[in-house]
Amino acid sequence: MKNKKNQSPISPKIKINENYMKEKIGVGTSFDVGFRDVTILKKTAHLYYLTGLCDSSIIVELLKKLVEINDNESNLRKVAEIVENRLVHQQVTRVKTMDEAVDQLLSGLIVLFIDGEDEAFVVDVRSYPGRSPQEPDTEKVVRGARDGYTENIIQNTALTRRRVRDERLRHEIVQVGERSKTDICISYIKDIADEGLVKKIKDEINKIDIDGLSMADKTIEEYLVKQGFNPFPLVRYTERPDVSANHLFEGHVLIMVDTSPSMIITPTTYFHHVQHAEEYRQAPVIGTFIRWVRFLGIFASVFLLPFWLLLVLEPSLLPKDLTFIGPNETGNIPIVIQIIMADIGIEFLRMAAIHTPTPLSTAMGLIAAVLIGQIAIDVGLFSAEVILYVAISAIGSFATPSYELSVANKISRILLLIITSIFGVPGFVIGSTLYILLLAMTRSLNTPYLWPFIPFNIKAIVHILIRVSVPMTKNRPSIVHPKNNYKQP
Amino acid sequence: MENEMLEQNKQEKPVSLLTKALLTGFVGGVLWSMLGALAAYFNFTSVSPASFILRSWLQTGWSDSWLGQLISIFVIGVISVLLAIVYYGLFRKMKSIWPSAIFGVGLWFIVYFLLQPIFPNVPQMAELSMDTVVTTICLFLLYGIFVGYSISYDYLDSVTKKNV
Numbered sequence: 001m002k003n004k005k006n007q008s009p010i011s012p013k014i015k016i017n018e019n020y021m022k023e024k025i026g027v028g029t030s031f032d033v034g035f036r037d038v039t040i041l042k043k044t045a046h047l048y049y050l051t052g053l054c055d056s057s058i059i060v061e062l063l064k065k066l067v068e069i070n071d072n073e074s075n076l077r078k079v080a081e082i083v084e085n086r087l088v089h090q091q092v093t094r095v096k097t098m099d100e101a102v103d104q105l106l107s108g109l110i111v112l113f114i115d116g117e118d119e120a121f122v123v124d125v126r127s128y129p130g131r132s133p134q135e136p137d138t139e140k141v142v143r144g145a146r147d148g149y150t151e152n153i154i155q156n157t158a159l160t161r162r163r164v165r166d167e168r169l170r171h172e173i174v175q176v177g178e179r180s181k182t183d184i185c186i187s188y189i190k191d192i193a194d195e196g197l198v199k200k201i202k203d204e205i206n207k208i209d210i211d212g213l214s215m216a217d218k219t220i221e222e223y224l225v226k227q228g229f230n231p232f233p234l235v236r237y238t239e240r241p242d243v244s245a246n247h248l249f250e251g252h253v254l255i256m257v258d259t260s261p262s263m264i265i266t267p268t269t270y271f272h273h274v275q276h277a278e279e280y281r282q283a284p285v286i287g288t289f290i291r292w293v294r295f296l297g298i299f300a301s302v303f304l305l306p307f308w309l310l311l312v313l314e315p316s317l318l319p320k321d322l323t324f325i326g327p328n329e330t331g332n333i334p335i336v337i338q339i340i341m342a343d344i345g346i347e348f349l350r351m352a353a354i355h356t357p358t359p360l361s362t363a364m365g366l367i368a369a370v371l372i373g374q375i376a377i378d379v380g381l382f383s384a385e386v387i388l389y390v391a392i393s394a395i396g397s398f399a400t401p402s403y404e405l406s407v408a409n410k411i412s413r414i415l416l417l418i419i420t421s422i423f424g425v426p427g428f429v430i431g432s433t434l435y436i437l438l439l440a441m442t443r444s445l446n447t448p449y450l451w452p453f454i455p456f457n458i459k460a461i462v463h464i465l466i467r468v469s470v471p472m473t474k475n476r477p478s479i480v481h482p483k484n485n486y487k488q489p
Numbered sequence: 490m491e492n493e494m495l496e497q498n499k500q501e502k503p504v505s506l507l508t509k510a511l512l513t514g515f516v517g518g519v520l521w522s523m524l525g526a527l528a529a530y531f532n533f534t535s536v537s538p539a540s541f542i543l544r545s546w547l548q549t550g551w552s553d554s555w556l557g558q559l560i561s562i563f564v565i566g567v568i569s570v571l572l573a574i575v576y577y578g579l580f581r582k583m584k585s586i587w588p589s590a591i592f593g594v595g596l597w598f599i600v601y602f603l604l605q606p607i608f609p610n611v612p613q614m615a616e617l618s619m620d621t622v623v624t625t626i627c628l629f630l631l632y633g634i635f636v637g638y639s640i641s642y643d644y645l646d647s648v649t650k651k652n653v
Contacts, residue, residue, distance in 0.1 A: 455642035
């Protein structure tokens with residue numbers, strides 16, 4: 001696609017350029033493309049800009065300087081040089097083709113054509129609408145930095161650079177999307193990150209051939225990891241600059257996409273999704289405690305309900321000490337149907353909570369808790385124990401730091417429930433084995449997904465089970481194949 | 490080549506690879522036999538680690554209690570180190586996850602079919618319940634993957650220096 005584009009050069013006759021602009025980008029039709037005509041040293045000059053993406057005060061300043069040329073200069077033969085000199089801005093470049101000029105104009109830069117010149121001047125006066133850094137909702141910490149990435153890629157690179165002042169940090173930018181021309185930045189530290197990985201990511205991104213990336217990072221992810229029917233998240237997202245700086249130091253490669261505050265961290269394993277910045281803001285022991293409780297929650301969110309269902313279906317499995325488990329009276333509906341209904345009910349609530357305005361969601365919580373929960377038991381629809389275990393496993397999913405992982409685990413749980421209710425013990429055992437086996441076979445950018453559990457790596461698993469203090473972590477994780485293994489030179 | 494100075498290009502010594510394999514073997518044996526003991530506690534399987542390690546020789550009361558299980562788990566860990574050496578010696582060059590899965594299932598056949606006469610406390614294959622067969626095969630399969638895949642991954646990783 002990119003090669004087929006005909007590269008029309010900038011004509012020395014300004015009328016031809018003007019017609020091109022009228023035809024191609026609809027100057028005069030689209031109201032957001034502006035145009036200003038000035039005369040400099042008896043030559044016509046045309047200035048194009050995009051209202052809304054430019055900083056007007058700078059443009060006015062530049063125009064003032066340009067008009068002053070007529071008062072101060074007289075050399076009619078060197079108009080281009082004089083104009084370039086008088087464009088008092090640090091980012092001025094010359095372009096030779098109309099396509100380049102149009103691309104730049106539509107990104108919010110201003111383009112200046114001068115009659116008789118086959119080059120145009122492009123000045124970067126961009127100022128994009130957007131918010132300032134805020135704490136991301138999904139990754140809150142009690143103490144520590146409260147800034148988060150925004151939708152502006154320039155701000156995002158700046159937030160990273162604030163934490164990594166290394167001269168070897170690279171921010172490589174590419175444009176993807178035939179129509180959207182979205183900027184994508186690949187960040188890595190040159191002497192740590194694996195060259196093969198950087199190259200692979202660049203190749204995959206360059207291969208993307210699509211109109212536009214309206215869903216930004218998610219679209220890139222789908223091209224990058226080729227997920228298929230696998231529900232598990234194959235990349236980790238973060239909106240925290242400190243988390244991404246930490247991963248850069250470990251040798252990961254980050255991908256930021258303009259218009260999205262979520263950075264993609266690659267390569268990722270299952271265990272990247274069960275960690276949270278909060279653990280690193282607390283004492284190592286506390287961090288370890290938080291982490292173990294969280295692991296318990298995640299484990300419960302997958303296995304608790306199917307296991308309990310199994311014990312209800314076959315009470316003979318229970319050892320002597322645990323015979324109290326299981327409902328005292330069998331309800332009117334099979335337990336598995338009750339569990340799935342209650343689980344779907346929680347899913348209703350969760351989905352509704354995402355797009356319900358806050359004032360209404362309080363009422364929603366009340367209805368859910370009091371009416372549905374209590375009355376469903378009173379009516380005889382659900383047994384009380386079902387509500388208890390469904391609630392525990394739901395809270396377990398909420399305790400999963402990665403939203404994507406919690407949803408994938410929920411799907412696994414429902415499948416396990418169904419297979420357990422049909423086949424009993426063999427169903428549960430084979431289902432759980434398949435869960436581990438399929439995860440172990442999954443690969444994200446050639447990285448085994450269950451590393452460091454399967455394949456086993458003792459050092460790395462200790463770092464996952466125990467939050468080791470920073471002075472004690474001397475090596476980078478081997479899974480990223482760092483060029484330089486020592487964190488403390 | 491300046492690249493040879495880089496950490497990632499340094500050859501790892503085969504000794505450390507073997508040590509890793511031994512460690513993986515021990516942890517694998519302990520981990521999966523612990524799960525086996527848990528499965529036996531919940532009556533998924535009638536065969537627990539203790540039933541073929543200890544109870545074939547010792548019919549005392551304590552050998553069926555938690556202490557018996559604990560000792561058996563440790564013994565299985567040690568036996569598993571030997572298995573890891575075997576895998577390291579014979580199959581470490583296998584690439585995918587499947588050879589290790591077959592290794593696990595094969596091990597199940599050896600233990601429950603060929604070696605069954607050694608363990609008087611383990612019933613014959615035909616007498617095992619469906620639950621027991623499925624649970625133990627799954628545990629052996631996961632054990633095989635854990636030990637085998639880890640060893641071959643480590644080996645390939647040390648040869649190619651990248652994920653394969």
